[in-house]
Amino acid sequence: MSEVAQELDARGLNCPLPILRAKKSISNLASGEVLRITATDPGSVKDFESFCKQTGNALLSSIEDNGAFVFDIQKS
Amino acid sequence: MAKRLKAAERKASILAVAKVLFADKGYHGVSVDEIAKRLGVSPAILYQHFLSKEALYEEVLSENSAKRESYIEAILSEPTDFVSVLKRMTKIYVESISGDPDFLRMELMSALEGSQTATSFFERRWRSITDYIEYSLNELKSDHVIICSSPKMAGLMYQGMLREILYTKYITEDYRYKDIPLKTMIDELVKMFVRAIGKDTK
Numbered sequence: 001m002s003e004v005a006q007e008l009d010a011r012g013l014n015c016p017l018p019i020l021r022a023k024k025s026i027s028n029l030a031s032g033e034v035l036r037i038t039a040t041d042p043g044s045v046k047d048f049e050s051f052c053k054q055t056g057n058a059l060l061s062s063i064e065d066n067g068a069f070v071f072d073i074q075k076s
Numbered sequence: 077m078a079k080r081l082k083a084a085e086r087k088a089s090i091l092a093v094a095k096v097l098f099a100d101k102g103y104h105g106v107s108v109d110e111i112a113k114r115l116g117v118s119p120a121i122l123y124q125h126f127l128s129k130e131a132l133y134e135e136v137l138s139e140n141s142a143k144r145e146s147y148i149e150a151i152l153s154e155p156t157d158f159v160s161v162l163k164r165m166t167k168i169y170v171e172s173i174s175g176d177p178d179f180l181r182m183e184l185m186s187a188l189e190g191s192q193t194a195t196s197f198f199e200r201r202w203r204s205i206t207d208y209i210e211y212s213l214n215e216l217k218s219d220h221v222i223i224c225s226s227p228k229m230a231g232l233m234y235q236g237m238l239r240e241i242l243y244t245k246y247i248t249e250d251y252r253y254k255d256i257p258l259k260t261m262i263d264e265l266v267k268m269f270v271r272a273i274g275k276d277t278k
Contacts, residue, residue: 020211
């Protein structure tokens with residue numbers, strides 16, 4: 001499992017802000033590095049799936065943890 | 077299998093008829109009997125699918141929620157400056173409303189009726205746009221790109237202006253603006269908004 005290089009707290013943010021902030025954070029990462037995002041918007045599950053599909057980054061995991069959604073995304 | 081499909085079809089037709097009636101008369105203005113009558117079935121049939129009128133109303137809303145606007149395209153496309161993204165997000169929202177103006181009526185009705193479920197549903201829908209404006213303007217403000225004093229208010233004002241355009245086109249159908257195409261109105265709104273936040277002044 002790749003180590004998490006950066007974490008992004010997107011709790012309380014509505015679509016599309018978690019995506020916007022994730023996009024910015026990922027742009028600062030090197031290829032292969034992992035960004036972990038924590039969000040509370042239930043729509044973010046679908047949003048991050050589409051985000052990864054469209055950007056070519058890998059969605060390593062998408063889990064629900066105590067009302068929050070945690071996504072690990074590896075930069076392509 | 078055939079029977080299950082039939083039940084699903086029945087449910088869909090109840091939702092479709094209920095949506096139109098709720099949009100025209102509001103939650104309190106419509107009875108289960110009226111919905112059943114419009115469908116040509118007995119109220120008992122409706123209660124087979126929905127426990128109560130409230131449950132039916134919530135399902136009408138959540139059905140729309142499942143078709144929620146996706147702004148990913150708007151965020152990922154180029155160019156990525158604030159105004160371009162806002163234009164794309166607005167276009168997505170307007171297209172979604174144009175495809176189903178009944179929800180605009182339901183929003184208006186629920187604001188007057190004070191239904192908590194509906195109010196929070198519509199608030200969430202608008203928040204995508206207002207939160208984006210507030211967040212981005214705060215960023216631009218700290219970079220001294222704009223002179224807007226209240227990004228939060230800017231979001232609210234934009235929502236108000238956009239909603240007024242949609243009401244004018246889809247609810248009141250005001251004759252004074254009949255000749256101005258929707259797209260022209262939206263373009264004009266964005267132009268005025270950008271000037272108002274002082275985007276070009278620094």
